[in-house]
Amino acid sequence: MVQDNTDNWLLRVRGLTKIYGDPISNSIAYTGPKFGSNICPETDAIVACAEIDFDLYPGEVLGVVGESGSGKSTLVQLLYFDGEATGGEVYFRSFEDGDTNILRVTNQKKRYLRNHLMGMVYQNPRDGLNFKFSAGGNIAEKLLMANEFNVGRIRNRASSLLTQTEVPVERMDNAPATFSGGMQQRVQISKAIANNPPLIFLDEVTTGLDVSVQAKVLDLIRGLQQDLGISMIVVSHDLSVIRMLTDRTMVLKNGRIVESGLTDQILQDPQHAYTQLLVSSLL
Amino acid sequence: MIEAKKFQQAYNYGFIDESTKKEIRRKMLKAVAIPGYQVPYSSPEMPISRGWGTGGLHATLSLIGPDDTFKIIDQGSDASVNACNLRNFVKRMTGCKTTFDTADATIVQTRHRIPEEVLTDKQIIVFQVPQPEILRGVERFEFKTRQMHAEADYAKMWVSLYESYVKFGAIMRGAGYPVKVNGRYIMTPSPIPRWDVPNLSHSDTLHVFAAGREKRIHCVPPHTLVEPLEFEDVKFMVEKFEGIRCSVTGEGDAFMDEIYEADGGRKHVINDSNFLDKLKLGGRPNQRLFVNPS
Amino acid sequence: MKHFLEVRNLSKNFLLHILNDKHIPALEDISFSMDQGEIIGLTGKSGSGKSSLMKCVYRTYLASGESMVYDSSTFGPIDLIEATEHQILRIRKEEMTYCSQFLNVIPRVPAVEIVAESLLVKGVAENEAFRRSREFLERLGLPAELWDAYPSTFSGGEQQRINVARSIISQPRFLLIDEPTASLDQKTKDVVIEAILEMKRSGTSVILITHDEYTLTKLADRELKLVGGRICEAEAATA
Numbered sequence: 001m002v003q004d005n006t007d008n009w010l011l012r013v014r015g016l017t018k019i020y021g022d023p024i025s026n027s028i029a030y031t032g033p034k035f036g037s038n039i040c041p042e043t044d045a046i047v048a049c050a051e052i053d054f055d056l057y058p059g060e061v062l063g064v065v066g067e068s069g070s071g072k073s074t075l076v077q078l079l080y081f082d083g084e085a086t087g088g089e090v091y092f093r094s095f096e097d098g099d100t101n102i103l104r105v106t107n108q109k110k111r112y113l114r115n116h117l118m119g120m121v122y123q124n125p126r127d128g129l130n131f132k133f134s135a136g137g138n139i140a141e142k143l144l145m146a147n148e149f150n151v152g153r154i155r156n157r158a159s160s161l162l163t164q165t166e167v168p169v170e171r172m173d174n175a176p177a178t179f180s181g182g183m184q185q186r187v188q189i190s191k192a193i194a195n196n197p198p199l200i201f202l203d204e205v206t207t208g209l210d211v212s213v214q215a216k217v218l219d220l221i222r223g224l225q226q227d228l229g230i231s232m233i234v235v236s237h238d239l240s241v242i243r244m245l246t247d248r249t250m251v252l253k254n255g256r257i258v259e260s261g262l263t264d265q266i267l268q269d270p271q272h273a274y275t276q277l278l279v280s281s282l283l
Numbered sequence: 284m285i286e287a288k289k290f291q292q293a294y295n296y297g298f299i300d301e302s303t304k305k306e307i308r309r310k311m312l313k314a315v316a317i318p319g320y321q322v323p324y325s326s327p328e329m330p331i332s333r334g335w336g337t338g339g340l341h342a343t344l345s346l347i348g349p350d351d352t353f354k355i356i357d358q359g360s361d362a363s364v365n366a367c368n369l370r371n372f373v374k375r376m377t378g379c380k381t382t383f384d385t386a387d388a389t390i391v392q393t394r395h396r397i398p399e400e401v402l403t404d405k406q407i408i409v410f411q412v413p414q415p416e417i418l419r420g421v422e423r424f425e426f427k428t429r430q431m432h433a434e435a436d437y438a439k440m441w442v443s444l445y446e447s448y449v450k451f452g453a454i455m456r457g458a459g460y461p462v463k464v465n466g467r468y469i470m471t472p473s474p475i476p477r478w479d480v481p482n483l484s485h486s487d488t489l490h491v492f493a494a495g496r497e498k499r500i501h502c503v504p505p506h507t508l509v510e511p512l513e514f515e516d517v518k519f520m521v522e523k524f525e526g527i528r529c530s531v532t533g534e535g536d537a538f539m540d541e542i543y544e545a546d547g548g549r550k551h552v553i554n555d556s557n558f559l560d561k562l563k564l565g566g567r568p569n570q571r572l573f574v575n576p577s
Numbered sequence: 578m579k580h581f582l583e584v585r586n587l588s589k590n591f592l593l594h595i596l597n598d599k600h601i602p603a604l605e606d607i608s609f610s611m612d613q614g615e616i617i618g619l620t621g622k623s624g625s626g627k628s629s630l631m632k633c634v635y636r637t638y639l640a641s642g643e644s645m646v647y648d649s650s651t652f653g654p655i656d657l658i659e660a661t662e663h664q665i666l667r668i669r670k671e672e673m674t675y676c677s678q679f680l681n682v683i684p685r686v687p688a689v690e691i692v693a694e695s696l697l698v699k700g701v702a703e704n705e706a707f708r709r710s711r712e713f714l715e716r717l718g719l720p721a722e723l724w725d726a727y728p729s730t731f732s733g734g735e736q737q738r739i740n741v742a743r744s745i746i747s748q749p750r751f752l753l754i755d756e757p758t759a760s761l762d763q764k765t766k767d768v769v770i771e772a773i774l775e776m777k778r779s780g781t782s783v784i785l786i787t788h789d790e791y792t793l794t795k796l797a798d799r800e801l802k803l804v805g806g807r808i809c810e811a812e813a814a815t816a
Contacts, residue, residue: 057663108434115438130442132421137446144441150515151448173449215685222683226698244683247666262636262662269638273594280595 009055009093010231011079011199016052016088018074021045023086031254033274038071038255048074049255052088058198061225061232063246063263065239065278071255072235076201078103079233080120081110092117094198115145119192119200123207125184128191129176135162135187136172142194161190165220182213186220193224203235218244239282243267251275297344298376303327307345307500311491314502319464320432321415326498336369337495339392339411343373346407346491347390352380354388359396359538359554366394385557386568395458397479399537399558400568402488404505410473412494415501417461417471437469441512448517460519463510470501477511478521478538481573484509518576529553532562536572579648580610581782582634582751587642587658589629589806603629604640604806611799613648616773616783618797625803627786631753634784635675636665650750670698676744676754680728680736688731688739689714689724695747713746714738716772718765734760745772752776752783758792770795 019027027040031047038047049071056062064072078085089101094117095109102113114120122128129138139158148154159169165186167179176184185205192200202221206214222245225232234245242249242263250260251272259272270276297304303325310324329337339355347353355370357363361383369392374381382388385400392409402408418428421439431437440461447455454460458474462483472480473492483490483503490503503509511519524539530550537558539551553559561568589604604626611617619627633640634647636657645657649668657665669675674695682691689710696706714724717738723731728739741757757773758766766789773783773796787793793800802809 060663060666107430111434111436130439133442133446134449136449137442140445141438141442144445145438149441151445151517154445212685215683219683219686226694243681248662261639262665264635264637265639268632269591271592271639276593276595 008057009098010058010060011056011093012089012091012098013052013054013056013079014089016075016078016090017050017086018048018071018078018083019045019050019086020048023047032256033253033258036254038069047255049078049252051256054250054257054260056199056231056233058093058231059229060248061234061246063242063249064233064235064252065237065242065249066252067237067278070252072237072252073203074255075252076120076203076233076235080118080201081114082120092199111145115142116195117197117199119194119197121185121188121192121200121202121205123204125176125181125188128188129184131175131177133175134173135167135176135179135190138176138187139191139194142191146195157194158190161194162187164224165190166216180213181209182217185209185217189217189220189224193228193230196228197230199231199233201233201235204237205234206241207236207238221245239267239279251278294376296377297347298329298372299327299341299344304345307341310500311342311345311502314491314500315489315504317468318504318507319462319468319470319501321470321499321501323498324493324500326495329495330372331369333496334413336365336392336394336411338493338497338500339394339409339495340369340373341495342409342491342493342500343390343392344376346409347373347377347379349378351377351389352382352387353377353390353392354382354385354557355392356396356398356556357394359398359540360556362556383557383560395474395476396538396555397475397482399553399555399570400561401482401571402486404487407489407491410475410490410492412471412473412492412499413496414459415471415492415494415497415499417459417469432468435467440469444512444514448514454513454517454519461512463512464503465507466510469512470503472509476522476538477519478573480509480511480519481521482571520575521573523575524551527551529559529562531559534562534567536570579654580646581613581615581648583610583644583646584608584634585643585645587630587633587640587645589626589633589638589640602806603638604633607642607808609801609808611782611784613782614777614780616777616785616796616798618793618800619784619786619803620788620793620800621803621809626806627803628755629806630803631675631755631784631786635669635673635753636660637675647751672750674744674747674749674752676740676752676757678755678759680740682728684729685727687725688719688728691728691739692743692746695743699747710742710746713742717742717768734762734765737761738765741769745769745776748776748779748781750781752781754783755786756788757785758787758789766792 022043023045024043027045027047028050030041031038052075064075066072077083085103090103091098092102095102095113136158139161140154143154143157159172162169162172167183167186176187206217236242246263249263249266250257253274259275266275267279270279307324310322314322329340331337353373355366357366370381385398388406390407394411416428418431418440421443422428444454458476459471460477460480461469462472462480463469472483485506487505489505492501513519527539528535529552531552537553540554542550542552585608587604587607591601591603593599621627629638632638640658646654647657649655650672651667652664689707692710693706711724719735719738728736737760757769770792785796
């Protein structure tokens with residue numbers, strides 16, 4: 001009686017795993033929340049994340065919460081190819097109609113995925129922006145990767161993106177080092193959405209900003225999400241950020257998903273002991 | 284044949300031993316086969332310091348034979364100290380003929396210029412290259428630049444051109460303007476002026492770029508497309524010498540040196556000394572002139 | 578007959594791991610049904626489970642029990658206990674609105690924008706959405722100089738009005754509303770009641786929690802009284 005459109009996913013992740021060091025076959029079995037550690041007792045291999053399964057749907061905002069070392073940043077870094085996954089499969093509807101495991105494609109294709117179909121906003125603007133280039137140059141880099149070789153059009157697009165993210169356009173040719181922290185994050189966001197990707201990752205974007213700037217950046221992200229319908233994966237240790245931005249949330253501990261559900265359900269009716277502890281610590 | 288013509292018994296013909304020359308020639312062939320790709324080579328010790336034209340000598344001495352005629356220029360001049368010394372060295376080590384006349388030479392070694400006179404398919408031009416990695420300015424790690432070449436990931440190069448346009452209103456690169464070879468690799472043409480860059484494309488001559496200190500050889504074979512990087516709306520331009528005449532010959536349409544006089548005035552002289560000499564004698568050799576887009 | 582919402586033997590137990598796996602029963606054996614256009618008033622003392630029941634319907638709480646079949650306009654009859662998260666999100670976006678007692682919004686967003694947002698997500702044009710939002714805030718008597726201010730600095734009653742405004746302006750098909758008239762003056766109360774009755778006439782079904790006798794008699798077709806997490810049978814109907 002119910003028609004479910006579960007085949008409509010945008011990103012499908014199955015068994016995503018990242019292990020540093022020498023894994024043995026038992027490394028995954030002997031680590032995780034049950035053992036309270038992600039270090040393999042036999043080989044000292046670090047299981048940064050393992051057995052990660054989830055689907056992301058078009059236009060959806062998915063939160064990833066967890067404490068430091070829970071593997072939440074690793075998770076998005078693997079998906080954005082900042083690191084190489086040890087195992088697992090990831091399918092992305094916008095790429096070859098979701099038939100290809102994007103973890104196993106050539107570097108050129110990964111670059112294409114990163115630059116055309118994904119965007120990333122890092123906690124530290126120095127990871128996402130090239131401080132040698134101007135703010136406009138940083139956005140130009142993304143556009144050039146998408147084979148836009150017309151300076152006039154590049155500058156038009158860059159200035160409209162900066163307007164959209166509320167960065168004064170007259171600062172376009174200035175170096176990001178001369179910008180405030182909040183403004184650097186806005187430039188990063190402009191860069192991330194420059195090629196209209198269907199999916200962007202936000203890794204602790206508001207951490208380290210002062211409270212008033214945080215609120216504006218959150219509002220900006222929320223607005224962009226509504227205007228552009230981009231799917232987002234939002235990584236944060238801050239439950240208020242998760243509450244304000246996301247539809248669904250996954251809770252990570254020791255590299256595993258301990259619980260996932262609708263964000264309000266996770267925050268108000270947490271099922272797992274760790275989530276209950278996390279939520280009860282919310283200020 | 285070469286053994287019979289050994290010039291000085293103490294040294295091998297052409298200073299470098301035969302097996303090393305063979306290795307350099309093999310690397311050169313590979314560079315010809317993959318236009319614009321930087322091939323690592325052995326870069327043997329020479330009796331001059333690295334960075335003073337050792338790469339050029341490696342290439343020249345590996346290619347040269349007793350029947351060759353050798354010309355070497357430095358910034359367009361046959362008579363500069365560096366050019367003279369290298370010419371004497373090559374002559375002593377190989378017994379080849381040497382010449383100032385561009386048309387007579389079979390091998391032209393050069394630093395910072397391509398002769399104005401059109402080179403033919405009977406000639407090879409060898410460039411002394413200080414920094415073969417065009418991406419070094421935007422990426423300091425060698426393993427990353429190699430990866431960028433392998434994946435044709437040149438966005439950073441393009442951004443640096445964009446930034447140059449934003450700062451100066453034009454793509455400002457005095458020398459070593461980045462070019463795309465055969466639609467694939469981006470390479471440095473060595474620090475030649477923009478004026479010379481268009482002459483690399485679809486030329487009859489083999490161009491060998493050798494960097495002794497960096498141990499890399501790259502080539503542009505004859506009849507190969509070489510495109511300077513340019514935007515759709517910001518085009519590549521060569522240096523403008525409009526209305527400027529050579530103060531010696533009164534001629535234009537050549538790369539000019541600017542000379543300051545004692546009274547503070549300026550005058551221009553054609554940079555290519557052999558070209559200048561030929562103009563003085565009355566004949567103007569064939570040139571390939573690039574017309575800037577309007 | 579097919580009901581708009583049919584709840585059968587619904588229960589909710591909290592298992593608190595951080596209190597040595599303590600069980601806290603919140604709802605037990607709840608069964609009721611409602612029809613399209615009906616307003617059900619949930620009453621009972623604090624802690625009797627009114628909000629829990631509402632949150633179970635909205636799926637903020639994961640309930641157990643036999644079934645909770647909602648006649649969705651998108652999916653047809655669907656069991657809200659079993660529905661996937663994506664179905665719930667879709668129903669929330671297109672059909673069901675939950676209005677809590679407290680305003681919970683992104684800081685530094687102007688009041689009128691918060692209200693307009695619920696229209697914008699439904700695809701109303703920007704100008705139209707803002708015009709209607711201002712109109713509605715005016716009706717609720719929110720001073721015009723506050724429309725472009727940030728609600729976190731507002732008084733309780735002002736926040737309440739914005740909260741109610743953003744929930745009912747988009748005319749959801751199914752409204753869950755918690756204490757809409759608390760801390761409002763009589764005049765504004767009447768405006769809110771009239772707005773909800775207007776929605777009812779156009780077919781909206783409402784589950785309402787209120788302690789206010791006036792609001793209850795004005796709005797509710799039926800009262801469900803909860804005592805200790807169970808429906809108290811004695812007072813099944815008022816209207």
